[in-house]
Amino acid sequence: MAQASGMLGDGSKAVKVHHLVKAPENSADSVRIRESWDATEPATVYKTPEILPDGTPCTAATVIFRTRGCVWWWKSGCTFCGYFNDVRDDVTADDLFAQWEESKRRLDDFEGCSMVKVYTSGTFFEDRENPPEWQEAILKETHERDLHLVIEAQAQMCTPEKLAWVAERHPGCTVAIGLEAYDDTVLRFHVNKGFSTKQWHRSIDMLRENGLRVKTYLLFKPPFMSEGDALQHTSKWISQVAPLSDDVSVNPMNIQKRTIVERLFRNREYRPPWLWSLVEMLEQVHDDVLRAGARIIVHPTAGGRIRGAHNCGACDMDIVAAIERYSVSGDIGEFAGLDCDCKRVWRTEVDNDLSLPTPLGTGVDRRGSPVDLARAP
Numbered sequence: 001m002a003q004a005s006g007m008l009g010d011g012s013k014a015v016k017v018h019h020l021v022k023a024p025e026n027s028a029d030s031v032r033i034r035e036s037w038d039a040t041e042p043a044t045v046y047k048t049p050e051i052l053p054d055g056t057p058c059t060a061a062t063v064i065f066r067t068r069g070c071v072w073w074w075k076s077g078c079t080f081c082g083y084f085n086d087v088r089d090d091v092t093a094d095d096l097f098a099q100w101e102e103s104k105r106r107l108d109d110f111e112g113c114s115m116v117k118v119y120t121s122g123t124f125f126e127d128r129e130n131p132p133e134w135q136e137a138i139l140k141e142t143h144e145r146d147l148h149l150v151i152e153a154q155a156q157m158c159t160p161e162k163l164a165w166v167a168e169r170h171p172g173c174t175v176a177i178g179l180e181a182y183d184d185t186v187l188r189f190h191v192n193k194g195f196s197t198k199q200w201h202r203s204i205d206m207l208r209e210n211g212l213r214v215k216t217y218l219l220f221k222p223p224f225m226s227e228g229d230a231l232q233h234t235s236k237w238i239s240q241v242a243p244l245s246d247d248v249s250v251n252p253m254n255i256q257k258r259t260i261v262e263r264l265f266r267n268r269e270y271r272p273p274w275l276w277s278l279v280e281m282l283e284q285v286h287d288d289v290l291r292a293g294a295r296i297i298v299h300p301t302a303g304g305r306i307r308g309a310h311n312c313g314a315c316d317m318d319i320v321a322a323i324e325r326y327s328v329s330g331d332i333g334e335f336a337g338l339d340c341d342c343k344r345v346w347r348t349e350v351d352n353d354l355s356l357p358t359p360l361g362t363g364v365d366r367r368g369s370p371v372d373l374a375r376a377p
């Protein structure tokens with residue numbers, strides 16, 4: 001009896017597994033890395049091919065700012081998110097304005113661009129993360145210059161007042177929300193997202209009421225999920241969220257530094273998704289997404305590398321290129337004729353995942369010859 005009540009706890013607040021294994025964000029090393037950043041320079045800037053809301057191909061500039069970082073991360077944080085590695089907790093409004101000027105300098109003042117994506121490693125319009133005067137300046141300047149703006153937010157940060165404020169300064173801009181999974185259990189136990197599907201629905205209703213565009217990010221293969229389940233679930237989620245979104249962007253898991261997912265990966269308990277799964281997923285959902293009038297985008301970050309979505313190593317670059325082309329052309333014919341010996345290995349893994357009682361999957365955690373893998377210590 002004593003033992004049983006011990007297992008049930010002593011009445012004190014339960015400790016979440018997430019907090020026990022959370023990345024050591026304030027270790028000397030981690031702080032040193034963060035403080036080595038120059039707060040007046042953006043984390044990254046680059047240009048990519050994109051599509052405007054009316055379907056016209058264009059060039060988009062992406063600016064990733066160094067900010068104070070995501071409020072949710074400092075409180076708890078998503079299991080896969082390594083954005084905190086790029087932030088500084090002492091960034092000022094002056095620093096952010098300096099980063100914007102420096103970004104424009106590096107991007108030739110957006111020469112040839114019709115779209116700008118402003119990413120802040122958190123919620124763009126969250127006042128604890130970013131000073132309101134800076135938010136206002138970015139919204140207004142991009143609107144005045146006729147640049148379509150894409151910003152990111154967490155669902156619970158979307159309030160009627162704030163969205164009306166944003167829509168007044170940059171009408172019709174796109175707000176991207178990292179929903180990750182259209183499933184409350186996965187959100188809670190696999191992703192630790194900090195909001196529910198109900199909150200997401202509320203936020204997209206508010207975005208629509210304010211005439212803003214909705215972009216939805218989904219995460220392919222969160223931790224503690226097999227390859228087969230990831231394929232099945234994500235395909236279903238895409239079909240469910242596409243009718244409610246203008247764009248659906250699926251992010252295949254990549255291992256970011258000092259995250260919970262990295263710990264699992266180092267422990268050989270997690271393998272990033274197969275590129276074949278992404279191809280199969282796109283083939284499964286293509287018609288549904290078209291019918292819904294949405295667009296689906298997949299950019300496999302670190303695609304073909306061990307820390308990103310990958311196959312056997314020999315076919316990776318061809319598959320990544322086809323996925324990237326599909327994200328711009330929307331033409332399912334991009335995948336015609338792709339093949340490799342490793343496709344059979346992948347297919348067997350997915351079939352086994354879906355027929356055997358192994359919730360964490362049946363696949364091996366590394367690519368390479370199965371004999372070598374079995375011999376490895």
Ligand code: SF4
Pocket residue numbers: 070071072073077078081082083121122154178193
């Ligand atoms: S809400 Fe976004 S920025 Fe914040 S911890 Fe999650 S993924 Fe990272």
Ligand SMILES: [Zn+2]
Pocket residue numbers: 311312313314315316340341342343
């Ligand atoms: Zn291959």
